Amino acid sequence: MPLTDFFARKPEFEIFALETADLPQAAAIHKSRFTHAWSDGELHSLLIQDTVFGFIARQNNAYTRPFITQPFVGGFVLSRVAAGEAEILTIGVDPRFSRLGLGWRLMRAALREARDQAAEAVFLEVDETNAAAIALYRKLGFAKVGERRAYYQGVNGVKTGALVMRLDLG
Ligand SMILES: CC(C)(COP(=O)(O)OP(=O)(O)OC[C@H]1O[C@@H](n2cnc3c(N)ncnc32)[C@H](O)[C@@H]1OP(=O)(O)O)[C@@H](O)C(=O)NCCC(=O)NCCS
Helix, strand or coil, rough: CCCCHHHCCCCCEEECCCCCCHHHHHHHHHHHHHCCCCCCHHHHHHHCCCCCEEEEEEEEECCCCCCCCCCEEEEEEEEEECCEEEEEEEEEEEHCCCCCCCCHHHHHHHHHHHHCCCCCCCEEECCCCCCCHHHHHHHHCCCEEEEEEEEEEECCCEEEEEEEEECCCC
């Protein structure tokens, strides 16, 4: 294989069920994207709950020799279903792979699983200043159903509100 191919190879991603072995990489993505990072231990304590599930975008065209490169993890989503309602607990995409459709694909996988688990609606909370996430959720059909004032505290101490959004799966 020519060296130029090696460097030019564009990662392609596939969506898999999130497993405990993936959590260190999921935690690294969470840390890179959120002010209040969740450790892999915290993610683990969620994922082992019967009501919680997740998905991960993993590179499917990495070179097989691990000393050369490891497959990239592009992002992950964590969700919970209980009593006919689902909740998106968190979603994060590695900034290197932003705007490639991974957030969309991860959310679609979570929504499909929620529907399979008999959820009739999905809820989430999002920072009112998070334009990218709000645009993603609106594109998926979520609508604002509530607001929580001064809900999030940023690194600079400035508090921002949360939007509560809902998608009907019925
Ligand atoms: C929100 C997030 C998950 C989106 O992931 P992504 O893989 O980059 O998004 P996608 O490529 O799937 O985008 C799907 C749609 O979302 C919207 N969108 C995504 N990023 C956007 C941006 N930066 N600005 C405006 N719209 C955006 C667009 O409608 C986009 O569709 P389009 O590309 O056809 O216009 C990602 O930005 C992220 O991890 N953010 C930090 C963590 C976070 O905010 N999580 C949500 C907390 S509630």
